[in-house]
Amino acid sequence: MWKFVLQRSVSAVFVLFGVSVLTFLLVFFTPGDPAETILRQQMGGQTPSAEAIEQFRANQGLNDPIPVQYVDWVLSILQGDLGQSYHSDSSVTQLIVDNLWPTFELALAGMAVALLIAVPTGVISAVHKGGRLDYGSQLAALLGLSMPNFWLGYLLMLIFAINLSVLPTSGYGTIDQLVLPAITLGTGMAAIITRLLRSSMLEVLDEEYIRTARSKGLRERIVVYKHTLRNALIPVITIIGLQFGYLLNGAVIIEIVFQRPGLGRLLIDSIFARDYPIVQGLVLVIAVLFVVTNFLVDVAYRYVDPRISFEGAPK
Amino acid sequence: MTEPLLSVENLHTHFETYDGTVHAVNGVSFEIGPGEIVGIVGESGSGKSVTALSTMRLEDPGRIVEGSIRFRGTELTTATDRDIRQLRGGGLSMVFQDPMTTLNPVFTVSEQIVESLKVHDNPEAQTLREYLRIPFFHDRTDWRKKRERVVELMEEVGIPNPAERLDAYPHEFSGGMRQRAMLAIALASEPDLLIADEPTTALDVTIQAQILKIIARLREERGMSVVMITHDLGVVADICDRVIVMYGGEIMEHGPVEQIIRNPQHPYTQALLECMPQGTQRKEKLETIDGQVPAQLGGITGCPFASRCDYTHDICWSGDMPTVDCGENHQAKCCELQRVNDGENATHSSNTGGTL
Amino acid sequence: MTDADDTTVASTSKSTKRTRLRSLYHSRKARQFRANSLNIVGLVIVLAIIASALFAPFLTPYDPTEQNLENRLESPSLEHPMGTDQLGRDILTRLVYGAQISLRIGVIVVAISLGIGTVVGVTAGYAGGYVDEALMRFVDILLAFPGLLLALVIAGILGPSLTNIMIALAVVGWTRYARVIRGSVLSVKEQEYIKASQLMGVSRVRIILRHILPNVIGPVVVLATIDMAGVILGTAGLSFLGLGAQPPTPEWGTMISEGRNYLQDAWWVVNFPGMAIMLAVLGFNLLGDGLRDVLDPRDTDAVQNKGL
Numbered sequence: 001m002w003k004f005v006l007q008r009s010v011s012a013v014f015v016l017f018g019v020s021v022l023t024f025l026l027v028f029f030t031p032g033d034p035a036e037t038i039l040r041q042q043m044g045g046q047t048p049s050a051e052a053i054e055q056f057r058a059n060q061g062l063n064d065p066i067p068v069q070y071v072d073w074v075l076s077i078l079q080g081d082l083g084q085s086y087h088s089d090s091s092v093t094q095l096i097v098d099n100l101w102p103t104f105e106l107a108l109a110g111m112a113v114a115l116l117i118a119v120p121t122g123v124i125s126a127v128h129k130g131g132r133l134d135y136g137s138q139l140a141a142l143l144g145l146s147m148p149n150f151w152l153g154y155l156l157m158l159i160f161a162i163n164l165s166v167l168p169t170s171g172y173g174t175i176d177q178l179v180l181p182a183i184t185l186g187t188g189m190a191a192i193i194t195r196l197l198r199s200s201m202l203e204v205l206d207e208e209y210i211r212t213a214r215s216k217g218l219r220e221r222i223v224v225y226k227h228t229l230r231n232a233l234i235p236v237i238t239i240i241g242l243q244f245g246y247l248l249n250g251a252v253i254i255e256i257v258f259q260r261p262g263l264g265r266l267l268i269d270s271i272f273a274r275d276y277p278i279v280q281g282l283v284l285v286i287a288v289l290f291v292v293t294n295f296l297v298d299v300a301y302r303y304v305d306p307r308i309s310f311e312g313a314p315k
Numbered sequence: 316m317t318e319p320l321l322s323v324e325n326l327h328t329h330f331e332t333y334d335g336t337v338h339a340v341n342g343v344s345f346e347i348g349p350g351e352i353v354g355i356v357g358e359s360g361s362g363k364s365v366t367a368l369s370t371m372r373l374e375d376p377g378r379i380v381e382g383s384i385r386f387r388g389t390e391l392t393t394a395t396d397r398d399i400r401q402l403r404g405g406g407l408s409m410v411f412q413d414p415m416t417t418l419n420p421v422f423t424v425s426e427q428i429v430e431s432l433k434v435h436d437n438p439e440a441q442t443l444r445e446y447l448r449i450p451f452f453h454d455r456t457d458w459r460k461k462r463e464r465v466v467e468l469m470e471e472v473g474i475p476n477p478a479e480r481l482d483a484y485p486h487e488f489s490g491g492m493r494q495r496a497m498l499a500i501a502l503a504s505e506p507d508l509l510i511a512d513e514p515t516t517a518l519d520v521t522i523q524a525q526i527l528k529i530i531a532r533l534r535e536e537r538g539m540s541v542v543m544i545t546h547d548l549g550v551v552a553d554i555c556d557r558v559i560v561m562y563g564g565e566i567m568e569h570g571p572v573e574q575i576i577r578n579p580q581h582p583y584t585q586a587l588l589e590c591m592p593q594g595t596q597r598k599e600k601l602e603t604i605d606g607q608v609p610a611q612l613g614g615i616t617g618c619p620f621a622s623r624c625d626y627t628h629d630i631c632w633s634g635d636m637p638t639v640d641c642g643e644n645h646q647a648k649c650c651e652l653q654r655v656n657d658g659e660n661a662t663h664s665s666n667t668g669g670t671l
Numbered sequence: 672m673t674d675a676d677d678t679t680v681a682s683t684s685k686s687t688k689r690t691r692l693r694s695l696y697h698s699r700k701a702r703q704f705r706a707n708s709l710n711i712v713g714l715v716i717v718l719a720i721i722a723s724a725l726f727a728p729f730l731t732p733y734d735p736t737e738q739n740l741e742n743r744l745e746s747p748s749l750e751h752p753m754g755t756d757q758l759g760r761d762i763l764t765r766l767v768y769g770a771q772i773s774l775r776i777g778v779i780v781v782a783i784s785l786g787i788g789t790v791v792g793v794t795a796g797y798a799g800g801y802v803d804e805a806l807m808r809f810v811d812i813l814l815a816f817p818g819l820l821l822a823l824v825i826a827g828i829l830g831p832s833l834t835n836i837m838i839a840l841a842v843v844g845w846t847r848y849a850r851v852i853r854g855s856v857l858s859v860k861e862q863e864y865i866k867a868s869q870l871m872g873v874s875r876v877r878i879i880l881r882h883i884l885p886n887v888i889g890p891v892v893v894l895a896t897i898d899m900a901g902v903i904l905g906t907a908g909l910s911f912l913g914l915g916a917q918p919p920t921p922e923w924g925t926m927i928s929e930g931r932n933y934l935q936d937a938w939w940v941v942n943f944p945g946m947a948i949m950l951a952v953l954g955f956n957l958l959g960d961g962l963r964d965v966l967d968p969r970d971t972d973a974v975q976n977k978g979l
Contacts, residue, residue, distance in 0.1 A: 011811075018812030030828050139709075146953035148904055150911050151927055151945030154934055158942075162935050208411060209419040211373055215411075216500065217403030217434040219441040220396075226446050230421050245817030252820065253908055257931075267820070268912055271827030283816070283824055291815050 005299060012295045019287045020077075023280055024070050030276045035062055037274075041086050082281035087273055092281035095266060102172060103262035106185060106254065107247040109178050111240070113186025114193055119229075121190070122197025126232075127224055129202060137194065144191030149250050153184040153257035170259040181258045185250045189243055196239055200232040207231070234301070241297025245290050319346035320508055320540050321370065326382035328362075328369045338615070339365040339377060341564035347508065352534055352541040354551035354572070356587070357561035363544045364412075366561070367510045370542075371409050372399050387507065397439070404431075404438035408501035412513040414493035418485035424496045425481040428465045429458065431503035468499040473529055491522035498529065502537075509534075510542045515550065527554055548591055552576055557644070560584050563619025565636075570645030580639075580647040583620045618649070626651050700965045707964070713957025720951050724770040733761040735768040735921040744937040754939040756930060758919075762939060765921035766947045772922050773951060776837055777902045781895050783841040788848020789891075793879055795849065796856025807853070810846045818843045819905060826914040833922075836915040840905050844898065851894055855887035889966035897959035900952040907948045923948045 027034065035057045039048035048056075057063050061072055076083075082092035090098075125137040157180060161169040171177045204210065205228055213227045214220075252264030263282060270278035328340040340362045347353055355363045368374050370384055372391055384391040386407060389398060411417040419427060430446065444452040462481060469477030472495040485493055494514060501509055511530060515523035531554045534541050543555055551558045551572060558575050560568040560583065568581040579585045589602045604623055618624070621631040628651055638648045695701060704710050723730060739759030747754045753762040795806040813821075825839035859865060859882065868878050907924030909915040916922030918929060923944045930940030 014808065015811050015815050018808070019815050022812065026824070026828065031830075142709075142953060142956060143949070146900070146904075146949045146956055148907055148911075148924075148927075148945060148948045148952070150908065150924075151941065151948065154927070154931060154941045155945065158934055158938055208413065208416040212411060212417045212497070212500070213419065213430075215371055215373060215403060215409045216431045217400040217405075217438055217504065218430065218446075219400065221443065222441050222446045225443055227419050227422075231419070234421075245820075248817045249819035252823065253912065256912060267823070271824065272913070276828075279824060279827070283820070286820060287816050290817055 004302065008295055008298055012291055015291050016288060019291065020074060020284065021070070023284045023287065024073055026280055026283065027276055030274075032274070034276070035060070037086055038084075077284070082284070083277040085270075085278055086275045092277050095278060096263065096281060096285055099261055099263050099266045102260055103248075103251050103255070103264060105178065106181055106251055106260065106262065107244075109182035110185030110189065110247060110250070111243075113182050114189035115240075117186065117190035118193035118197060122194045123201060123224060123229060125194065125198045126201030126205065134198075138198070141191040141194040144187045145195075147187065149184050149188055150253045150257050152187060153180070153254060156180045156184060157258075170257075172260045177258075177260075181254050181260060184257070185247065185254050188250060189246060192243065192246070193236060193240065197232060197236050200235050201228055204228045204231045238297055238301055241293055241300070244293045248286055248290075318348075320349050320351075320387060321347040321542075322383075322385045323366070323370065324383045324385075326366065326369060326384065327380045328365050328374050328377045329380050330377045339564055340369060341615070341619075342382070343561070343564070343566055344382075345559055345566065345569065347540050347542060349507070350534070350538050350540055351557065352531070352543060352555050354555035354558040355542060355544045355561055356546065356548055356551055356558055358546060361561040362564035363561045364512050365564075367409065367512050367542065367544050370510060371403065371407060373409075400434070401438045403504070404434035405504050406507050407510070408504055408506035408508070409510040409512065410494070410497050410501050410514045413517040414490055414497050415517065417497055418493055420485055423482050423484055424488065424493075425462060425465045425469075425483075428468060428496070428499050428503055429461045431500045432461045432464055435504040464503075465499070468503055469496070471502065471533070472496070472498045473525070474499070490518050491525065494518060494522075494526055495529070498526075498533075502533065505537075506539055508540045508542065510544070512544045513546070514543075516546070523550075530554070548576070548587060560587065563615060565619055566648060567620065568645075568647040570642065574642055574645050578642075580641045580645070580652060581649050582624050582626050582651075584647075586623075586625075626654055628654075704961055704965045707961060709957050710961030710964075713954050713959075713961055716950055716954030717958050720770050720954060721774065723767045724774045727767045727771055730767050731761065731764040733764040735760065735765045736919045744933060744940070746937070747939055753943045754937065756926070756940050757933055757937075760919075760921075762926075762943050765926060766923070766943060768921045769923045769926065769944070769947065770951070772833070772916065772920065773903045773906060773948075776833065776840075776906045777899045780837050780840045780844060780902045780906075781898050783837070784844035784898065785848050785891065785895060787841070787845035789852055789884075791845070791849040792852025792887075793856055793883065796853040796860065797875070797879060797883070803853070806849070810849055813843070813846050816843075819908060822905060823909060823912065823914060826909055831914045831917060833916050833920070836906055836909050839909070840902055844902065847898070848891065848894060851890050852887050855890060856883050859883050859886045893959055893963045893966055896955055896962055900955035900959065903951050903955070904948065 033053070035053050036048060039052060039056055040046065061069060064072070080093055082096070084091055085095065088095075121137045121141070125134045128134045157169050160167045160180060167179055168174075168177050210223060210227055213223045218227075248264070251262060252267060254260070255262040255264040256268060263286070266278065267282050270276075270282070323346070324344045326340050326343045327338070330337040330339055343362070343366055345353075355366065357363045365374065365377060369377070369379055370386075370391070372384075372394070379392050382392065386402060389402065391399065391402070394402075418424065426448075433445070434441065443449075445454065447453075448458065465481065466477045469480065474480060474492060474495050480488075485496070488496060494517075498514075509530070514530070515526050518526065527550060530541060530543070533539070543550065545551060548558075555572050557570065558572050559566055560575070560581065562583050568575060568579065568584045575584060576588065579588055586602075586604045590604060617630075617632040617634060618636050621627045624631065630650055636648045636650050638646050639652050640646055641652065737760065739755070742751075742755050742759040743757055745751055745755040745759075751761050751763065753766065756762055756765070791806055791810075795803040822836075822839040822843045825842055826835050829835035829838065865878060865882055868882065873881075906915060907922070907927075910922045910924030911928045913928065916925045918925060926944040927941050930937070930944070933940050
């Protein structure tokens with residue numbers, strides 16, 4: 001087990017290194033001179049003199065060779081310092097921490113919605129393979145997969161907030177304001193999980209141990225929900241972990257649609273405000289979260305499936 | 316023979332595939348009496364496993380299209396799911412071929428035996444909360460008691476240190492141990508008839524003998540009947556009372572073991588016996604039967620063995636083969652038995668008959 | 672074999688060409704494709720979108736950007752089957768012209784992704800060793816960013832425009848092609864006939880072109896079809912966020928973004944573009960699924976009925 005964790009850690013650290021290099025280089029592609037931008041901000045919009053810029057560059061180490069700048073940057077990040085926003089007084093770290101919870105809450109609720117829809121649908125679809133229920137749920141899953149979530153958001157808003165007036169259109173803070181965004185986010189993911197669970201269930205239903213279970217005289221319900229589902233969920237769990245990226249993609253758009261605060265909204269606002277330190281910090285944090293989640297899923301996978309020996313690779 | 320425990324009559328099981336209908340079992344009839352141990356022998360694809368699965372009503376994705384299966388007076392081909400569950404939970408058990416794939420990998424071995432005990436106790440009260448063992452919502456004392464029964468069962472099938480292995484997963488067991496666990500699952504429902512589908516094929520030779528011994532002993536102790544499906548005539552000779560030889564989905568020969576081994580009537584049985592390595596002198600070439608098992612697409616007219624038989628004659632290629640009595644409880648399905656018995660080896664006619 | 676075929680095609684008359692088409696229509700794979708009605712639905716949707724993009728000017732009397740403030744936010748009628756938007760433009764017209772934009776971006780992005788992916792995948796798979804290791808680690812690093820977010824940041828830094836969206840989506844998109852192609856190359860490379868060709872002194876480029884690429888076409892066509900759906904969705908999403916097409920371009924995502932303020936009074940402004948996106952994405956997804964069943968040998972077991 002530890003050997004495996006170590007192996008995965010080494011490769012995760014390598015990927016993180018690559019991610020940090022790419023993110024660091026991002027700033028060099030941005031238009032404008034960061035030194036000038038920051039000084040202008042500090043001087044209340046006045047154009048700084050050439051000497052002042054030169055002075056600032058020397059102080060901030062901006063004239064150092066790029067590898068040196070990179071090392072300085074990484075060292076300050078390791079101390080929790082992601083830099084300073086161009087346009088506000090807050091540090092990037094502070095802004096990200098402030099916006100972390102709303103996004104996390106949305107992702108969690110979206111995942112819950114997705115599982116609530118996907119698990120029963122996937123199971124029913126597989127059990128009734130080729131039947132009307134299967135056909136219907138496969139079609140529904142395809143529609144869910146094809147629906148752009150920003151449109152779905154407005155559609156739900158139109159139906160439930162505007163026409164039926166049962167839920168608020170937008171905003172953040174209360175539970176009822178979370179319902180529509182969570183459904184919007186969960187639908188697409190539910191479609192993915194349904195399709196995956198269906199094929200995984202079908203594969204497991206063909207296994208010989210399912211025949212053994214039936215030969216004992218078990219009810220079909222127990223054969224399906226105990227013997228089949230437990231095995232079919234193993235690959236699905238991996239995908240659910242990998243869907244974290246999908247959740248973040250969706251969260252950006254949904255936070256815009258429903259006017260919620262969060263990392264996605266912060267990212268879009270910063271991009272339009274050309275506040276690159278925030279963009280850079282966010283990209284790094286999101287990629288790190290993504291890599292760490294994948295790593296954790298990989299390790300968790302081994303606990304769920306007792307077959308995989310903790311020494312070697314999966315069968 | 317007393318009232319049969321199981322009687323199969325004119326069983327036909329078909330599989331629909333993209334290439335057409337496969338007639339896997341084609342008019343098979345036999346009976347199993349109480350306490351009997353009967354072998355079903357044949358090559359891969361002879362329909363012996365499908366016969367067994369049909370008897371358990373596990374023939375899916377195949378379909379029983381004709382015939383009758385009666386077990387303890389219940390007609391299985393038309394029985395409701397509920398009746399079938401009840402029979403599987405207390406009367407009819409099956410052990411499968413490959414213990415590497417027949418145990419569920421994500422549940423402990425004891426859990427899988429406990430399930431069988433639960434079904435046996437009460438086949439109708441199968442609630443999810445009881446079987447998923449949802450904390451606080453299932454009967455824990457009952458579960459503890461059942462685990463004690465599991466230890467006894469594991470001991471009975473020869474799993475050493477059963478108490479310590481209660482929480483082991485199948486992958487922590489060796490092949491032989493898994494097959495013992497499979498036997499324990501089958502025995503948990505105290506069956507009157509145990510169907511063992513090549514229970515030793517996937518195992519090492521030394522383990523094979525142990526498993527067979529256990530099955531023979533259990534049959535003695537419990538007085539149950541056993542259907543032993545195998546392709547190994549040696550196994551049959553060791554433990555069976557009677558033997559059914561199958562080929563191409565049909566029964567070729569059927570009779571007491573002694574007679575079939577000593578005095579085989581059907582050319583296929585004779586060829587099969589000649590192929591046994593035990594009967595071959597050292598350094599002599601092992602016998603084989605030329606040709607292949609016919610693809611049973613769309614059914615076969617005539618004798619399924621005709622294409623590989625040494626005695627093939629024109630009439631072997633068409634019509635139904637007669638089942639001929641040739642001794643007490645001994646039958647063979649062949650239209651040329653007379654010639655076969657005269658020892659006239661008509662190799663030339665096999666050439667004119669043509670191989671596939 | 673192909674050479675011979677080509678010459679026969681060139682010299683044959685029209686009727687044999689028709690026979691050819693007919694035999695293609697009756698081939699096992701085509702029959703398998705037609706067996707699932709969803710595949711046909713997908714094909715029809717995709718063909719309809721292509722047709723409306725090609726014949727946009729003939730399909731509607733209006734101009735997609737012509738404003739008519741007197742007729743703003745008119746509900747669907749015979750004159751304007753899908754109503755008009757906040758500037759009085761005919762929504763159906765804008766959707767039909769929008770198909771041009773979505774398809775063009777889809778084809779360009781998929782082509783670029785496919786090009787880069789093929790070069791990287793074939794190089795990595797064929798060269799092996801350090802080259803393979805380095806290229807694949809780079810792919811891993813790119814895949815460590817959630818796709819759309821990376822595209823969003825790249826498009827944001829480059830500045831909002833359709834061209835930049837294409838660049839961003841291609842930068843993000845090529846990695847999957849590289850992985851699939853590398854995998855196929857690796858499996859083909861070990862085949863006996865490739866080794867035989869190597870021993871016979873056939874050049875590397877020729878081996879790749881003649882033996883390896885034809886083997887990866889199946890999975891790649893499937894991936895590209897499904898990717899079309901992804902790119903169309905991505906383009907619409909980025910445009911919705913304001914990073915892609917700018918008004919008055921009749922891009923579907925931009926239309927939703929512009930129409931969202933009129934949700935309460937004019938449901939048609941947002942919902943018809945939404946449906947257009949869904950239909951396009953659905954069409955390519957269905958077509959991709961259907962092609963996978965036919966072209967990707969890995970899934971044949973699932974299609975075939977289980978034997979004994």
